[in-house]
Amino acid sequence: MLEHELRASMAEETASLTAAPDLVDRVVRLSRRRRRTRVGAVLVAAAVALGGFFVVDRETPVAATAYSGELPDVSFGYLPPGLGKPSKCEGTCVAWKGLKVTTFRSGEMEALGTTGPPSFIRDPQRVIVRGRSGFLSADGRDLFWAERDKWAVWVRADDPTQLLAVARGMRFTGVADDVFEGLRIGYLPDAVSLLSPSAPDGWTERRWWGENGAQVHLIAVRGSDATTLDRFLQEWGGRLSGLRREGEAYLATFEGGRARVWLQQRGLVFVLSVHGWIRTEFERIVAGITPFAEFPWPDSVDGVEVHYLPPGLDEKHTQTTELGEGWSAVRQAWTSPPSRAVAVIAYRGAERWLGKVMAGGKDVVLDARTGRREVRRQGDCMVYRGRNDIALVVKVCVSHDLSDQLERIVAQTQPPWR
Amino acid sequence: METFAEFVAARGTSLLRLAHLACGSPHEAEDVLQTALERAYRHWSRLRAGSDPEPYVRRIIVNTAISRARRRAILSIIPTGTLPETAARNVTSGVELRQVLGAGLRALPPRQRAVLVLRFWEDLTEAQTAQALGCSVGTVKSQASKGLARLRLLIGADVMEVTRDA
DSSP: OHHHHHHHHHHHHHTTOOOOTTHHHHHHHHHHHHHHHOOOOHHHHHHHHTOOOOOOOOOOOOOSOOBOSSSTTEEESOOOTTOOSOBOOSSSEEEETTEEEEEEEHHHHHHHOSSSOOTTSSSOEEEEETTEEEEEOTTSOEEEEEEETTEEEEEEESSHHHHHHHHHHEEETTSOOEEETTEEEOOOOTTEEEOOOBOOTTOEEEEEEEGGGOEEEEEEEESGGGSSHHHHHHHHOTTOOSOEEETTEEEEEETTEEEEEEEEETTEEEEEEEEGGGGGGHHHHHHHEEEOOOOSSSEEETTEEEOOOOTTOOEEEEEEEEEETTEEEEEEEEEETTTEEEEEEEEEEOHHHHHHHHOSSEEEEEEETTEEEEEEEETTEEEEEEETTTTEEEEEEEOGGGGGGHHHHHHTEEOOOO | OOOHHHHHHHHHHHHHHHHHHHHSOHHHHHHHHHHHHHHHHHTHHHHHHSSOSHHHHHHHHHHHHHHHHHHHHHHHHTTOOOOSOOOOOOOOSHHHHHHHHHHHHHHSOHHHHHHHHHHHTSOOOHHHHHHHHTSOHHHHHHHHHHHHHHHHHHHOHHHHHHHHHO
16 A cells, blocks of 8 residues: 555655754754844734634636637636627627627727726726726626726626626736736736646745746745845745846846846745746846736725725724734724724735634625625624635724624725736 | 653654654754754743643644745745656556655655655644644645645556555
């Protein structure tokens, strides 16, 4: 049996190992040395004390259909079941029973006007769609957004609950189409495509693979190890050779590829590496990476949109960021004297910390217009899993006199979609 | 009650072996063991008030090894860029099989490796393993299953038939 062979393998491998006779002395010396220099690990406790973390899974649309057809440069990672065959429609669009998607390119965009919502979106509300600014009709059936300069998309669905999933699963070919950890990836060679996003425990990453060893790999590391570049390299990059400082980043050229390490903000370091024959595209890829634009409305807490707040909370408190080993937390509060307050906290980072935030409380299911949301109620707080692939947990706390508003606030928070 | 020195004298080698399996490197194992023992030493009076300090030290060892392995993993990403999948090998002899298994174990993701080491080297139950790693029993089961599946893949399905028959 494999287990038996595995045990034998372990026994063989460790048979010659014995502890050093001076192990105790070394440990005691080490302890004395560390006692002198120890500063804290206290942040961890502070993080937990911040209140709740909790986890809810909001799955990204599964690429179940991957339809691409009459609509140029557009494919669909998700389509609702039972749509039947698409039919032609007037303009650059594709229509199924109960669903229609239209795209507008440069000339058409000018006709629509770019400064406000188009007339076919009734009673528009501003929303963030796929990380872009857009408009949603009051009945939740029409969604319009500017995918990029001079390229807009209108999705109309009879079933409002399917609208966002369709929009979220759309892919625009021929160009990079991803937002990751607050960065927009503006250019990627056509030769690579995204592997399933993953969030290893301790950092998050995106990988794009292509044939013949082509690979682009982007890693985000959060937390106290990432407060400065030097600290990051000391903790994580001790074995990296050939790094040279260039401006605000470190660059490396190695056999088969190139890499760049940079501090995006305090507590967030990115490592980009480009491998194989596409390494000649390295500089173009780097140039295409830009910070995700901040939107003035709705309120955003580290990318988590807050669409509803009880009236009268006029005082907005500055965001605070807590950093521990492998995690960060951004907190924003709105208050009204003497005691009314709402706080939204976005926790990102290593899975084990998010698990601690989620610990405790009781499972609750909320129904929001955008779909079911599973949360944990912890007293006057609720926590839920915002995103798995970028390891995000959202917590909302209210003062006791606003506890009847908590569900509504939580239901109308929106983690970043992309 | 056992002193710290007595504990290290009695359990040091066993803990070093655990650290070695969890880290996959003898040099790193010594470092991880020292770190774990240093932490235990700091809290020794509290530990002694309880019962057996070994599970506590074991827990520090595996979690420190996991944490370090993850950091190393990031570094290894940059200079290599090789595809993660490795073709199955045709291994038939017992010695070679165990060598391949040892290498395969070292190549596993850190948490999977830790689960297999605790389950099959330390002979902990699933519940004890979960407690040591600070995760659920379900996670232990799935990680063990994935880890074994990867090892099977590595050595080739044919070999498993051979070893089952043996």
